[in-house]
Amino acid sequence: MASQVGRSVTVWAVSTLTMLVLAGILPDFQIQSPDGDSATRIAVTAAFGAGAFGLLSAVVWPLLVRLFLLVPTLVLGLLVFVLNGSLLLLALRINPSGRGEVAPETAVVVAAVMSAVASATGGALAVRDDDAYRRRLYRLADRRRRSHPPGTATPGTLFLQLDGVGHDVLLAAVDKGLMPTVARWLERPTHRLTSWRTDWSSQTGASQLGILHGSNHDVPAFRWYEKDRGEVMVCNRPTSAVELQRRAVERAGHGGLLAVDGASRGNLFSGGAEEQALVLSIATRRRSRETRSRAGYFAYFSDPANAVRTALSFFAEVGREIGQSVLARARKERPRVGRGGLYPLVRAFATVVERDVVVAAVMGDMLAGRTAIYADLVAYDEVAHHSGPMSRDAGKVLQRLDRSLALIENAAEHAPRRYRIVLLSDHGQSPGETFRTRYGLTLADLVRAGCGLPVPRKAERTHSGAEARAAVRAALRRPGKESREQYRPGRDSEPIVLASGNLGLVSFPDVPHRMSKEEIDARHPALLTTLANHPGIGFLLVRSEEHGGVVLGPFGTEIPLDRLDENPGPLADFGPGAVEAVRRTHSFPHTADIMVNSWYDPAEGEVLAFEEQIGSHGGLGGAQAKPFLLSPLALSEPPEGLVGAERVHQVLRRWLDEAGGPQVPLEQAEEKAA
Template sequence: MTRDPSAEADRDPRRIGPTARLCDASGLDWIYPQARTVSRDPQRRRQPPAGPSDAGRRRPQHVRAAAYAVVAEDRGGGPRRRARRAHERTAANALDRSEARRHLRQRRCVGQASRLDPPGARVRPPTCICGVALSRKLVILHLDGLSADSLEKALRDGDMPYLQHLIDAEGYDLYRYRCGLPSTTPFAQAGILYGDNTEIPSFRWWDRERRVVVQFGTGSTFEKVADKYFAGCRPLTKDGACIAACYPGEAADDFGIAYQDRSYGRQAKSRSAANVLVPYLANPVHLGDWVWQTLAVFGRTAKDFSLARSVGRHPAPLYVWTDVAEEIFVHHLTRYAVQKAMREGYSPIYAGFYAFDETAHAFGPRDASALRVLKHVDHTIRKIAAAREGRYELVVLSDHGQVETTPFAAAHGSPFGAVLAEVLAGFRVQEVKGKAYGPPEDEARGHVTVTMSGGGAHVYFADRATRMTYRELMNRHPELIPRIAALRQVALLMARDGEEDVFIDAQGELRGAAVKPLLAQYDDPDILFEQLIRLNSFRNCGDVIAFGAFIDGKQVNFENQAGGHGSIGGEQLHPFVLAKKEWSIDTSRVNAAHQLHPILSRLRDQLASTA
């Protein structure tokens, strides 16, 4: 085959080196340098065939396939053109690989390390140009149920080596904050994403106006009341990606994955879960990893369950299998979706990982099973962090902690609903996610709904349209509050008398700040008092709210859980934020999750505006 002499001349480095220049395409990853190199000589420029149109594609306009690069004209400001495929090295106006490397070294800022990957001749996006920092994008990883104390213990024990690497090598630090009451994911996550978590009194509650039980997770019903929330808020994830969260956060995409595989209010641009799942399983590496994890998780969980039963412990069966599903399927798919969102350039990205929380519910937060899951979570963080490539900054946070618990039914001998039905003779008492007690529907003289979340329970007289006052409760049902407050398994009851907060324990009634000496055994009494009265101001609260007592170091849990949250006391109120010291984040005055929203929003805007 005869070579074209003009093409050979074009490849003469003495001719091309001084006149060629590189055009930056920093928004594109892994582009061959030939596709970024254009000669200044007008005679050597040729119009390349146009690449395929992006019309009709669902990806953002600024995102292009890695096989194409945007090539600009010289400083004269001519029209932008689309180059041929980057792997077609025969283009006459392309430098060969060695010339491109040499030219990159000449053009790079002094002191900047080369980003060229010699084996593949690929260019990583620069973090600065001529010493000026480029804007950064933000990815936030939400580790559900992991308290600051549990994280510190995991770091000391070597269970989360990559997070320790972030602290030691990348200047990260652990910042504690208080999530507020109730210490549940819907409450905390609404505060973080929207800056507003009012009228979210628990993981589940009774909406008197719509006459519906609102709950999250499997069978979520929040969509029935969603129009009542977050008006006028500017979400943290607006126009970004919100993956595996309770709320859509006005994100451009959720990748079809919402909390516990349920969603409401999906955005118009959101793709279905199948569009994420099919490519994930189509990759042999992902499929093999998924099969291996399935076998490993089933075997490990069965072993842990049998071992716990053999030593007299009682793991929660429902949460055992929820944990299996979380680890096998949702966790891996969420990780893949985050990496995909990063490749497509979304910012900010918020993603929830729930494997530790589910395992802690099943076995307890201090159990070896829960600690082993932290290694799995740490591995996921490492994989996501590896995809930053100088474009993304990483924040890791949790929404609440967990404490060791014992079920109310085991501690008392009867479920909480059965105790209420005994006190409220003639009323039919329905436990949400539980059984019904009392007379049949057609014979009942009233209906009571009990929503339970860990160590907290809300009691609603469901036939009423408004919350009953403490005075009215005592007049209509004089035995209810004294009988429940006298239970050893109940630490405190809370009700509302007009504008006054009323607290009741086995010793009697306390009003307002008089309860602070009692609260001192659970946390800082001043802060805990403010958290309690804010919760008590919600119209969606129960007519009376019960908090489980601590017995032998474990809190009484109104659900059937080995570990829980949603109440007062212990690590459940103390989550964390892991962030770089240079960002000067101050969480010392954050006493509720909604106060974290402006801090993260400022960080998002600060990173985006850095230029």
């Protein structure tokens, strides 16, 4: 108790000193009368103002946050400054001396600085006091939601996903000293590291749906066109996420990995959890007491120092991204993509706001004793897309994520039950320049050229564009350069071309079924040949009326799916598991008319993204298909050769069963998946 009083007095004194310094620096901030006051009078005024501001922050701020509970996280973060400034104005107004005066815009600055200084001082004083640290952590938890008494015998399980961090990237970061927390887990050792292999669609939508709900059937890519619905599905679109989750629950036959006393934080899908924050699949539902998450928003923003720190870090991250982008351009780094527009704001949200809210929510869940928690931290994935998977920028993000792991680990020591922390990723990323950078045209341009449709003039003049037009003329036996209007199909038959990293999908919306190779050749005689022979294309998958399904490659290569084991053809470079992944995707009802996987260089591990990304994932080729599982030794060892997100779901469910949590029987989940 005495130490707590001492810390409070120290924080008050530092806040008072901060107010005095700011009053001396800022012309619009006055804490003395126009005629001047004694030093003692000024100090008393500052002390009262600092104390009133601290009390208002502790008492009024949580009430304000409750009022703004339904405001989007980013908006609430930006409102922090205004709300904090208002509290300072109120604190000065109730000062008995009547000496405090500050312009509204200056109040915002003063309040932000005082909150940051008070938070830093309190944290520094409490760092060596376990009791104080425990109390500080408990303030993050929503105690009304606590469902387990202290001392729960069975351990809880935290699944923490580092989005986009591949197995080899994790090991490299540990070797470079960027992730000391992970290094300690591996060196003691308390954890084991296992790699697993994704499905063909190596992206968060497919992986996380399979991991959380036990089925990612009929998810051929990050975005695809469904002919029966006339709709483009996009995994990170709320309406699509709702539908995908509904389908997965129906196919798996259970609510999900987190259906029993679970919490889902920062994910695309809920996993069946009752407690959710920043979960995309509930974004379209009306927010109610059941769907909103005070453990996420309220527990974090109820502390004004947290809110101010996050807001300040947000703007610092924006500045950091702009500086790194300018430096990369000045150095003429290659490969490089544009990083302007809204991207600095998007990056700052992913690396600061989302991280802070999710980490605080996870800590609150552990302190509330929840049985199973699954959280996704997307910071690395966002930065690696634009800076590169092994870049210095991405490495700095991994450093900050490791500090978050250490904070979560410390919080676990004060939870009412033991926690087993499982670290995992949903996919990796493969480096390489973009398809457009290398060849001067996009995949959509190449498809249109192969169909004899107009393409942008810039694309027309590229070598690829000229070859495509020549292939069309040869296929149609038209030796001259006559107008393309002579063989241009109607607009209703123009293809829809979608990209998911280095995986491309081509669909013809006017044909209600999945077109066969024979039908495509009859309509567009040069298209498949143009795509298969292009140096930036690795292979194609199409349906065949004769063989059921075929893989196409350069120089007329055409291999039926049932013969790939004896002759993998163009799939040979993509490593083990490529054949099974392609066969599985071929069986999906909504597989595109033409599935296009980019070229892959096995020596350098590089792919060519059909999107504007120099670190990409979504198809086959390289590190993108090799994520990791870092699991405590207390849990059973994962099977060797773990393939597919659905199998990972079975492993995680088994680990929950081993901890003694009441779960859906594993046998039922495995039967449904089969």
